[in-house]
Amino acid sequence: MMIPTYFYTVLIFIKIVTGSASFIADRTTAQTVLIRPGISYEYIHINATNDKPTILFLHGFPSSLHSWRHQTRYFSEQGYGCLVPNLMGYGRSYSPLNRSEYTSKTITDHLIILLDRVGLGDSSVFVIGHDWGARTASRFVLYHPERTIGAALLSVAYSPPFRFNLIAALQQSLTNYGYESIGYWTFFAADDAARIIERNVDSFIDLLFAANATLARTDVAPVGKIRAWLNNNTRTDRAAYMTKEDYGTLREYLASGMQPKLNWFHVVIDNLDWDYEKTFNATVQRPVLYIGGRRDYIGIIGAAERQKAYVKDLKIVEVDTGHWVMEEKPNEVNREIHQWIKTVMSNNSPAIIFLWKSYLYLFILFLFLTI
Numbered sequence: 001m002m003i004p005t006y007f008y009t010v011l012i013f014i015k016i017v018t019g020s021a022s023f024i025a026d027r028t029t030a031q032t033v034l035i036r037p038g039i040s041y042e043y044i045h046i047n048a049t050n051d052k053p054t055i056l057f058l059h060g061f062p063s064s065l066h067s068w069r070h071q072t073r074y075f076s077e078q079g080y081g082c083l084v085p086n087l088m089g090y091g092r093s094y095s096p097l098n099r100s101e102y103t104s105k106t107i108t109d110h111l112i113i114l115l116d117r118v119g120l121g122d123s124s125v126f127v128i129g130h131d132w133g134a135r136t137a138s139r140f141v142l143y144h145p146e147r148t149i150g151a152a153l154l155s156v157a158y159s160p161p162f163r164f165n166l167i168a169a170l171q172q173s174l175t176n177y178g179y180e181s182i183g184y185w186t187f188f189a190a191d192d193a194a195r196i197i198e199r200n201v202d203s204f205i206d207l208l209f210a211a212n213a214t215l216a217r218t219d220v221a222p223v224g225k226i227r228a229w230l231n232n233n234t235r236t237d238r239a240a241y242m243t244k245e246d247y248g249t250l251r252e253y254l255a256s257g258m259q260p261k262l263n264w265f266h267v268v269i270d271n272l273d274w275d276y277e278k279t280f281n282a283t284v285q286r287p288v289l290y291i292g293g294r295r296d297y298i299g300i301i302g303a304a305e306r307q308k309a310y311v312k313d314l315k316i317v318e319v320d321t322g323h324w325v326m327e328e329k330p331n332e333v334n335r336e337i338h339q340w341i342k343t344v345m346s347n348n349s350p351a352i353i354f355l356w357k358s359y360l361y362l363f364i365l366f367l368f369l370t371i
Contacts, residue, residue: 054081060131070330089260160282183223194258213322217297293321
């Protein structure tokens, strides 16, 4: 039976006024919408108040819309709109096995349609992504700058369009950091990876969300290590920020249907984006905030410095976390994002723009009169 949209609105209002906002990233309040024939997206949408903008939150691998639970609660309480989809391959969203359907162009086009479906029309949004969601956020800006106010990239820095070579990337990271920071990609690209992960899902979650962040360097990143960990069904303590409820939600997402999630890696490994992006201007035309964890051995902060060549308006923030910055230190991350948003909005205000234009006209007039 189709549940009316107003039911969710009433439920959301009741939970806000009673102080219980954990629902915001809870699948029990998620809806699905048809993007194109045969293509649906699962999402949560909270309307903005007081003319504040909407934030589009994009999760990474192997997370879900649930990973933004702390951010959607905080920002919705501040009056910002929150649109939080499960991206392709996750939950009830479209999850094809054909890896060629996971191109950045396809996904960003879907997101534009999703914005329209939830009533945002031609509105511009802040887009915030973590991990693979950060890459998608950066492509959202490149493909649709007219719909972007600014982009926040968490744990994964902006990388311009280029032809990717996995072997060369592994060698480069070995030279730069002393280990293969994305060696696990070789496992995720293997034909048996999805089956091994599903068979050892608890071991997989333990490793990726371990209490000991250095396991990412010793048992995730290097080539062959994650396969060995899973085949031995190795267990370890999980991080304290992951509650039993969080674990149960994540396990539900990962216990089956892993191959569509792994298809995201194939898009880069197989250079499926290149034909669309090879003629792009790689310079990002919108403000960018990058937040990285000092103990993240996958999304290495040092690599973030290279963004400066392509992002003119860039702010870099370091936090004392591993890879899952917005879950490990939600209050600190929320404050940094909120302050950045307020700064961007202030710089984009009509009064400021009018003032700058006035100064520019006066300067041109001065030059003309002195010639």
